Amino acid sequence: MYPKDRLEGWHCGQGHWAEVSESDWKRWRWQMQHRLTTVDALEEYMELTPEEKAGCYFANRKLAFAITPYFFNLIDLEDPDCPIRRQVIPRIEEMNTAPEEMLDPVGEDGCKPVEGLVHRYPDRVLFLVTDQCASYCRYCTRSRLVSNAQDYNFHPEFEAGLNYIEAHPQIRDVLLSGGDPLLLNDRKLDYLLGRLRAIPHVEFIRIGSRIPVFLPQRITSELCEIFKKHGPIWMSIHVNHPKECTVELLDACERLVMQGGVPLGNQSVLLRGVNDDVETMKSLVHRLLMMRVRPYYLYQCDLITGSQHLRSDVSKGLEIIKGLRGHTTGYSIPQFVIDAPGGGGKVPINPEYVEKVTDADIVVRNYEGKLYRYPLLNGVPLATPDAAGELLV
Numbered sequence: 001m002y003p004k005d006r007l008e009g010w011h012c013g014q015g016h017w018a019e020v021s022e023s024d025w026k027r028w029r030w031q032m033q034h035r036l037t038t039v040d041a042l043e044e045y046m047e048l049t050p051e052e053k054a055g056c057y058f059a060n061r062k063l064a065f066a067i068t069p070y071f072f073n074l075i076d077l078e079d080p081d082c083p084i085r086r087q088v089i090p091r092i093e094e095m096n097t098a099p100e101e102m103l104d105p106v107g108e109d110g111c112k113p114v115e116g117l118v119h120r121y122p123d124r125v126l127f128l129v130t131d132q133c134a135s136y137c138r139y140c141t142r143s144r145l146v147s148n149a150q151d152y153n154f155h156p157e158f159e160a161g162l163n164y165i166e167a168h169p170q171i172r173d174v175l176l177s178g179g180d181p182l183l184l185n186d187r188k189l190d191y192l193l194g195r196l197r198a199i200p201h202v203e204f205i206r207i208g209s210r211i212p213v214f215l216p217q218r219i220t221s222e223l224c225e226i227f228k229k230h231g232p233i234w235m236s237i238h239v240n241h242p243k244e245c246t247v248e249l250l251d252a253c254e255r256l257v258m259q260g261g262v263p264l265g266n267q268s269v270l271l272r273g274v275n276d277d278v279e280t281m282k283s284l285v286h287r288l289l290m291m292r293v294r295p296y297y298l299y300q301c302d303l304i305t306g307s308q309h310l311r312s313d314v315s316k317g318l319e320i321i322k323g324l325r326g327h328t329t330g331y332s333i334p335q336f337v338i339d340a341p342g343g344g345g346k347v348p349i350n351p352e353y354v355e356k357v358t359d360a361d362i363v364v365r366n367y368e369g370k371l372y373r374y375p376l377l378n379g380v381p382l383a384t385p386d387a388a389g390e391l392l393v
C-alpha cells in the first residue's frame with residue numbers, strides 16, 4: 001500500500017455532501033442515484049457560465065450529461081477553466097460541427113458484424129456491452145450511442161456478440177467497452193465473463209472502464225472476486241488529469257490489483273486546456289505509477305462532432321512525449337496514437353530521434369539533444385514504403 005501520509009494534495013472526502021452518511025456516500029448505487037443531470041441540480045452547487053448553461057440545454061439532444069457527486073467534488077468552482085469541469089460540463093461549442101468532424105469518427109459502424117461488436121483487427125474484437133456511463137465525457141468518441149438511456153443487458157445483441165466470438169476461432173482477445181461495462185450489475189458481469197472465459201480460443205479478456213475514476217465506490221470486494229474467478233482480466237482505466245488521482249481512486253486500483261488480480265493500464269485523451277502540456281502529463285503519469293497503473297495510450301482526440309474546443313494539435317502530443325522520454329521513468333510513458341479517421345485503427349505517432357542514416361551508420365539524438373553514432377552492418381535499417389500508399393480517406 002502506498003504510504004497515505006505522502007499523498008499530499010490528493011483529494012479525498014465528501015466535499016459538498018458532508019451531511020450524507022458515510023455508508024451512503026460509499027454505496028455506488030447512492031452515487032448513481034444522486035448524479036447531477038439537470039441545470040437546476042448543477043446550479044444548486046455552482047454558478048454556470050452562459051456558455052455552459054446553453055450547452056446543458058443542448059446536451060440532452062446529443063450526449064446527456066451526468067456527473068457523480070464524487071467526481072463533481074473535484075471541480076474547482078472558482079475556475080471556469082478547471083480541467084475537470086471542461087471534461088464533464090457541456091458547453092455551447094458542442095453545438096458547432098467543424099467540417100472535419102463526424103458522428104462515427106473512427107469508422108466503427110463500418111466493421112460491425114453484429115450490433116455492438118466491432119471487428120477491425122483479425123485477432124481481437126471490441127464488444128460494446130452497454131450504452132451507459134457513470135458520467136459522460138464531452139469528447140466521447142461514441143457519443144452517438146452512449147447515454148441512450150436504455151438497458152442493453154440481455155438484449156439479443158448481447159447474445160449475438162457472444163455467438164459471433166464463439167464462431168470465430170481467430171478471435172483471441174476480447175475488449176469489453178461501451179458505455180462502461182462496470183455499470184452492469186455483478187450478476188451480469190459474472191455471466192458475461194464466465195461465457196467469455198469458457199470459449200477456448202479467447203486467451204485475453206480486458207475491460208475499458210472509466211468507472212474507477214467516476215465511481216470508485218463500484219470497485220467492491222464482490223466485484224474483485226468476480227475478476228479473480230474469471231481471471232486474468234486486464235483493465236484500462238481512463239484518467240486525464242492529475243486531479244483525478246484521488247485517495248479513493250488509489251484505493252480502488254489497490255483493490256483491483258490485490259484482490260482481483262487485475263493488471264491496470266491507463267488511456268488518456270489529449271485535451272486542450274486539460275492536459276496538453278508536459279508538466280500536467282508528467283504529474284499525471286507519476287501519480288499513475290504510484291497507483292500501480294501503467295500508462296498505455298495517449299490518444300489524439302477523435303474528430304467527433306462538437307469537439308473542436310477540446311481538441312489539441314498533434315504537435316502538442318509529440319511535444320509531451322518528447323518531454324517525457326528520457327526525462328522520466330520509461331514505464332510512465334504512454335504510446336501516443338491517432339485512431340485513423342474512417343477506420344484505419346490506431347497508428348503510433350512518435351517524435352523523431354533519428355538524425356541521419358548513412359550506409360555505414362545511424363546518427364541518433366538523445367533526450368538532451370546530443371548526437372550519437374551507431375554503426376550499421378546491413379545498410380539502411382529504416383522501413384521504406386514498398387508500395388506507393390493510397391490515401392484512403
Ligand SMILES: *Cc1c(COP(=O)(O)O)cnc(C)c1O
Binds near residue numbers: 118121125126346
Ligand atoms: C482500440 C481497439 C482495439 C484494441 O487495440 P489495442 O491496440 O490492442 O489495444 C480493438 N478493436 C478496436 C475496434 C479498437 O478500437
Ligand code: SF4
Binds near residue numbers: 132178
Ligand atoms: S467513460 Fe468512455 S464511453 Fe463513457 S462517456 Fe467517457 S469516453 Fe465515452
